[in-house]
Amino acid sequence: MNAKLADRIATAIIVAVSGFIVLLLAGLLGYIMVRGLGHFSYDFLTSPPETIRAGGGIGPQLFNSIFLLVLTMLITIPLGLGAGIYMSEYARPGKFTDFIRLLVEVLSSFPSIVVGLFGLLVLVNAFDLGFSLLAGALALTVFNLPLMVRITEQGLKSVPREQKEAGLALGLSKWKTIRSIMLPVAIPVILTGTILAAGRVFGEAAALLFTAGMSSPRLDFTDWNPLSPFSPLNPMRPAETLAVHIWKVNAEGLAPDAAEIAAGASAVLVLTVLLFNLAARWLGRFMYRKFTATK
């Protein structure tokens, strides 16, 4: 067989495989959208769910998902950045550092249901947080943090060594070099990774069943005092997220339109994650241009 023919066959196979995957994804996405979009309305997105009657919405769940995401990110971003910077720039290479890195890897590949049960035992019971947004956020931190550490490390490693040396050779301290030369270069990578990680948090259900809980109190969207029990902002209240809601409606929904609600909620979930991804790209590029003054 000559090289040209081999090349053609290989190309054809690769194109076929990629095409198949794209079709599969497009089909899946299309299916979810077609089934769900019909159910979209302002009312659906904002009103609370109904238990037995038709016409319930997903307002509180959508809010819970977003709020939980914000809480999780508030915890993970500073911790992950700090640990990532340490691992990439300060930790001496050696057995101990490799060991920490291994632990981080293992942590990030924990099955989420295990993390959920861990959260139930430790956060909800031992630390007495109860079913709460805070417990949920901390459980999500367990697998989001390793991701964040790795993203930060990768981001910093992607900075050309020459630029780091340029900073140091100019008389900048190590921290100053990291902060003002390396981080700006790394930020697009870190930001993109962070938003993708956020997408994962948004879709998580299993880890939240036993930590953030499967119910929401009747939220009072006029009460924004984080300490009052019916305030949407109270981090100590239980909160059912969108992903958990989909699971619950599918498993034990009594409302006559349970299937439509699940489909609608799924579409919302997928769309949101899609938006996250688009935002990640756009923001990453925007930041890169801003920090590097390139067009």
Add this chain to the structure above:
Amino acid sequence: MTALIEIENLDLYYGDFQALKSISMDVPEKAVTAFIGPSGCGKSTLLRSLNRMNDLIAGTRIEGSIKIAGEEINTSGMDVEHLRKRVGMVFQQPNPFPKSIYENVAYGPRLYGINQRKKLDELVEKSLRSAALWDEVKDHLKRSALGISGGQQQRLCIARALAVNPDVLLMDESTSALDPISTLKIEELVQELKNEYTIVMVTHNMHQAARVSNQTVFFLNGEVVEYADTETLFSTPSDRRTEDYISGRFG
């Protein structure tokens, strides 16, 4: 000529490997000193010892003395950041910061406390002029430094180093990644700069050393083989190995 840098019995080890062996030499002030020698003989290592960039490499050990303007730099108490401000460096690959042209030059001065817009503007212009780049970039100082040519980037890096007003400028094969015209520009620039700065350059290009430098040091396997006036070293080398090397018989 007075010596600005005095190196005495300098040994440097990367782990078990001794990269510099008992180096002693004086680098004269406001002149160009060239380091030549085959790959791996320790030129960069010695150059990077002068601004303590070898500190970044884990496992290096250094013995002996380096004095710059009479001050010993190989002490734990040495303010390395201040040292690096006095001893600027230009690398082999142009490495501008991914910022605008202006910001690249203004970065150092700002770090050292110059914040007035007018002062910065002046300094940026002066440094860019000194680096023979001003005329080419003065109309788009806000553009990314990554968008200009390699030769321009390298001159920008020189301007960036000059902006903090160093005494010494180290150049490690700073023209080897550039085209002949850019190389020539930088060589001319070095001729200008030696009136104000002490320049130490590493080069693989024998002609460049002969054209540009006042003193030349020939290294072999971590040792100084010969150190002389450039003219003397290239016309009547006193060591057989130097002669072999400059006539292209090895290396």
